Amino acid sequence: MTTVDGVSLPARLADPDEGISIEELGLAARNHALPLEALRYDVTPVGLHYLLIHYDIPDLDPGKHLLTVDGRVDHQLTLDLAALRARPRVTRRVTLECAGNGRALLTPRPISQPWLSEAVGTAEWTGTPLAPLLREAGLAPDAVDVVFTGADHGVERGVEQDYRRGLPVAEALREEVLLAYEMNGAPLLPQHGAPLRLVVPGWYGMAHVKWLTRITVLDREFDGYQNAVAYRLRSSADDPGVPVTRIEPRALVQPPGFPDFMSRTRVVRAGPRVVEGRAWSGHAPVTAVEATTDGGVTWEAATLDPAGSDADARWAWRRWRYEWPATPGRYVLGARATDASGRTQPVEQPWNRGGFANNLVQRVEVVVTGDA
Amino acid sequence: MTTVDGVSLPARLADPDEGISIEELGLAARNHALPLEALRYDVTPVGLHYLLIHYDIPDLDPGKHLLTVDGRVDHQLTLDLAALRARPRVTRRVTLECAGNGRALLTPRPISQPWLSEAVGTAEWTGTPLAPLLREAGLAPDAVDVVFTGADHGVERGVEQDYRRGLPVAEALREEVLLAYEMNGAPLLPQHGAPLRLVVPGWYGMAHVKWLTRITVLDREFDGYQNAVAYRLRSSADDPGVPVTRIEPRALVQPPGFPDFMSRTRVVRAGPRVVEGRAWSGHAPVTAVEATTDGGVTWEAATLDPAGSDADARWAWRRWRYEWPATPGRYVLGARATDASGRTQPVEQPWNRGGFANNLVQRVEVVVTGDA
Numbered sequence: 001m002t003t004v005d006g007v008s009l010p011a012r013l014a015d016p017d018e019g020i021s022i023e024e025l026g027l028a029a030r031n032h033a034l035p036l037e038a039l040r041y042d043v044t045p046v047g048l049h050y051l052l053i054h055y056d057i058p059d060l061d062p063g064k065h066l067l068t069v070d071g072r073v074d075h076q077l078t079l080d081l082a083a084l085r086a087r088p089r090v091t092r093r094v095t096l097e098c099a100g101n102g103r104a105l106l107t108p109r110p111i112s113q114p115w116l117s118e119a120v121g122t123a124e125w126t127g128t129p130l131a132p133l134l135r136e137a138g139l140a141p142d143a144v145d146v147v148f149t150g151a152d153h154g155v156e157r158g159v160e161q162d163y164r165r166g167l168p169v170a171e172a173l174r175e176e177v178l179l180a181y182e183m184n185g186a187p188l189l190p191q192h193g194a195p196l197r198l199v200v201p202g203w204y205g206m207a208h209v210k211w212l213t214r215i216t217v218l219d220r221e222f223d224g225y226q227n228a229v230a231y232r233l234r235s236s237a238d239d240p241g242v243p244v245t246r247i248e249p250r251a252l253v254q255p256p257g258f259p260d261f262m263s264r265t266r267v268v269r270a271g272p273r274v275v276e277g278r279a280w281s282g283h284a285p286v287t288a289v290e291a292t293t294d295g296g297v298t299w300e301a302a303t304l305d306p307a308g309s310d311a312d313a314r315w316a317w318r319r320w321r322y323e324w325p326a327t328p329g330r331y332v333l334g335a336r337a338t339d340a341s342g343r344t345q346p347v348e349q350p351w352n353r354g355g356f357a358n359n360l361v362q363r364v365e366v367v368v369t370g371d372a
Numbered sequence: 373m374t375t376v377d378g379v380s381l382p383a384r385l386a387d388p389d390e391g392i393s394i395e396e397l398g399l400a401a402r403n404h405a406l407p408l409e410a411l412r413y414d415v416t417p418v419g420l421h422y423l424l425i426h427y428d429i430p431d432l433d434p435g436k437h438l439l440t441v442d443g444r445v446d447h448q449l450t451l452d453l454a455a456l457r458a459r460p461r462v463t464r465r466v467t468l469e470c471a472g473n474g475r476a477l478l479t480p481r482p483i484s485q486p487w488l489s490e491a492v493g494t495a496e497w498t499g500t501p502l503a504p505l506l507r508e509a510g511l512a513p514d515a516v517d518v519v520f521t522g523a524d525h526g527v528e529r530g531v532e533q534d535y536r537r538g539l540p541v542a543e544a545l546r547e548e549v550l551l552a553y554e555m556n557g558a559p560l561l562p563q564h565g566a567p568l569r570l571v572v573p574g575w576y577g578m579a580h581v582k583w584l585t586r587i588t589v590l591d592r593e594f595d596g597y598q599n600a601v602a603y604r605l606r607s608s609a610d611d612p613g614v615p616v617t618r619i620e621p622r623a624l625v626q627p628p629g630f631p632d633f634m635s636r637t638r639v640v641r642a643g644p645r646v647v648e649g650r651a652w653s654g655h656a657p658v659t660a661v662e663a664t665t666d667g668g669v670t671w672e673a674a675t676l677d678p679a680g681s682d683a684d685a686r687w688a689w690r691r692w693r694y695e696w697p698a699t700p701g702r703y704v705l706g707a708r709a710t711d712a713s714g715r716t717q718p719v720e721q722p723w724n725r726g727g728f729a730n731n732l733v734q735r736v737e738v739v740v741t742g743d744a
Contacts, residue, residue: 006702007637007739019391022488025476026636028397029488032404035563037428045562047419054633056409104397112634116394116401155632155639190417191407260527261426262484264398265379267527330378367379 002160011157011237013353014109024104024114033118039254039278042122042319043093046184049121050205051191052098052113054163055154058211062187062195067179071147071217074138081195084179087128092178092201093316095122095280099204099231099244103355110355117252117362120280122316123192125199127180131173134217139169145222146172148198148209159225165209166222167200176201176315179212201315202246202282204357206231234353241352247282248359249343251289251320251335254278255364266366273326277335278317279304284340285314291322295332296347296361302335326368333364374532383529383609385725386481396476396486405490411626411650414494414691415465418556421493422577423563424470424485426535427526430583434559434567439551443519443589446510453567456551459500464550464573465688467494467652471576471603471616475727482727489624489734492652494688495564497571499552503545506589511541517594518544520570520581531597537581538594539572548573548687551584573687574618574654576729578603606725613724619654620731621715623661623692623707626650627736638738645698649707650689651676656712657686663694667704668719668733674707698740705736 009023020028031052038048062081069077098119103110105117134146145166152163171177178199181188188194193210200207206226221227227243234241254277257268279286285307290299302322307313320335336345345359352358381395392400403424410420434453441449469492476486506518517538524535543549550571553560560566565582572579578598593599599615606613626649629640651658657679662671674694679685692707708717717731724730 004632004639004739004741007632007635007639009632009634019393020397021391022476023635025392025397025400025486026488027634028400029405029490030407033401035402035425035429037431038562040431047421047423047561047563049419051404051419053407055631056627057407059409059412104394114397116398118401154630156634160630160639189419190410191419255428258526259427260376260379260381262381262395262399262528263379264395267376267379267532367376369376 003158004155004160005158007155008158012111014111016108020104020114021111024111027113031113033115034121036118036252036255039252043124043184044121046189049123050098050119052119052205053152053191054156055152057190058151060151060195060211065195067196067212067215069133069137069215072140072143072219073217077137081181084128084181084196088132089126090129090178091124091126092176092199093122093124093313094199094201095120095315095317096205096208097247097250099206099356102358102360105360106349106351106355106358110353112355120252123183124185125178125180126182127178127199129175130177130179131175134172139217140219142219143169143217144220145169145218147216147218147222147224148212149214149216150209151211151213156225156230161225163209164224164226165207166218166224166227167207171200204244204247206244231356232354233356236353239353244356247280248357249279249281249283249286249337249339249345250359251279251337251345252277252362253333253335253364256366266364268326268366268368270326270328270368270370273324274321275324275333276319276321279320279335279337280317281337281339281343283343286318286337287340288338289320290336292334293324293331295363296334328368328370331366331368333366334361336361375530376527376532377530379527380530384483386483388480392476392486393483396483399485403485405487406493408490408624408627411624415496415556416493418561421495422470422491424491424577425524425563426528427524429562430523432523432567432583437567439568439584439587441505441509441587444512444515444591445589449509453553456500456553456568461498462501462550463496463498464548464571465494465496465685466571466573467492467687467689468577468580469619469622471578471728474730474732477732478721478723478727478730482725484727492624495555496557497550497552498554499550499571501547502549502551503547506544511589512591514591515541515589516592517541517590519588519590519594519596520584521586521588522581523583523585528597528602533597535581536596536598537579538590538596538599539579543572576616576619578616603728604726605728608725611725616728619652620729621651621653621655621658621709621711621717622731623651623709623717624649624734625705625707625736628738638736640698640738640740642698642700642740642742645696646693647696647705648691648693651692651707651709652689653709653711653715655715658690658709659712660710661692662708664706665696665703667735668706700740700742703738703740705738706733708733
């Protein structure tokens, strides 16, 4: 393990009433969220999908890019993009969400990428399934984790590293897992992992390794930084915690009306209105969405759009609608999703030391004005 | 003028040591910056160009979109996209920068979109020149300002409005000004003004009205919110100030080496290194760039790449390079551009109440480590 001194800040929680720091703002400026009005699109247009890049966007030449498969396999493989493109081609619509979504709204606030509620996006990912490639390489019977290495290089808490994540072998062998080289019908953009990335439908974004260079099969659990240190649900700094894995259910409101520039408070004209949004879960299909206009005190059932006829839409968000007879006053809109596993969203914050997998109900401030 | 009560926050400056507020963070999450490593690209890839959207991204149908030209003209015109596309077609490479770039680094900090140094991008804009269209409409001899109305709608400081900006008629008649319908060779993206926007090379971003619906010629100076209230250089709240217009010269360093995740401090291995970046000015061509490694105490001349042979590259940034014999230690890198008008960049902050047109020299923290 290579360490670098003097560049990393200690892990910490914000003091009560401590504003967002310049370092957090620097991450927010780089790693942008979905503007919430973009919930209107079934597939998020290019440039509006959320981004979380741990280090720098690497400068890779697609023509020279190679993927190596090694470790506990019978045959080490090396493939270029042409070889990957010659393999079976699949497109899946998948909603990705950052594991840290909602972090900046927690009290106390873990100091890291300061997401509000919008670290999400849905894309059509095209690539080749991973499982057949692993089978061709010949997985050893003692395989435990499959480690994915990206080309992005940096330092985190003093540890110099390529971004690297281990995935349990049973997850890596799911038929939905893709080695993706296109997004929304075009070659991957630099910031989304060009020329090759992993897509693990249902898992938070940290599993979808970008700028993929190597796949290594281990006969043990991977103990690298991103699995053993970073993405864990811990109650305190000395709690070893449990791994962050699949996406908790979440519904987001597409803010109605029009906004104020600075406060982003919404203005809605009184009258019958339709409030709509999206809902998703990485654990099981969403089965219900409820809407609130009073910040979670009372709830009404919303109507879910039919699930896509395409089985591939299982991993994408679903639209929901709620008919709201808006009368003048101030409101706090929100929604909560429930999935077939029985998981739902809390109104009181869940909390862990890293601010991960937090699916607290969103709060959209709305002023309803009388008809002009 | 329509006003809306109870949704806008008062204009204010941050208290000393006041952290970034949740409202500022909300704007930073929506309106993203250029990740600085993307200075490597001559033309900024889709999705990495900075964005500043006052209200929501409108949902417009290109097939039904109409542009009206009215006011002090002989013939009112209405054009659809097909009519605009049938007119002469021009592509120009233009660097855009937000007028508020650098605001969040000011002391005291004006509370608004909290840009650090990266609110910039360069694109190839394709469209039809504006001037011939205005001449065909027949400008009245008493024309003073040309007002551009966008479809984005919201509230600012209590004033409900479509985004609307006036431009002096002499600027509107410059041959470089475009009605753009493509960016980087593809139809405009929703967040960049689809299906039609204005491009005013050399001016800060507020002049490049997106989602353009109407062009109105006035026989007086436009006194709407964005000209009379928002984008002005004021020394205090009661100073009427002067308008924000063209882009002040700026050079940015493409941060060398690799970053720490949280602090974004750079790690560079000792040895001969090339530091490079980009420089631009909206007033006149950049004539010199100097680099610093000690936060602006001492300066060395950098080498400017030749200007593009294409006259259209006049409005795009230029690459510069500086050979740096990096020895172990801590450094603060920066650069300053000087243009043919004699304008350059300050090391001590310029300051105005809105935090506009601030071209303070960037500070890139670097740790040079010994060879491994």
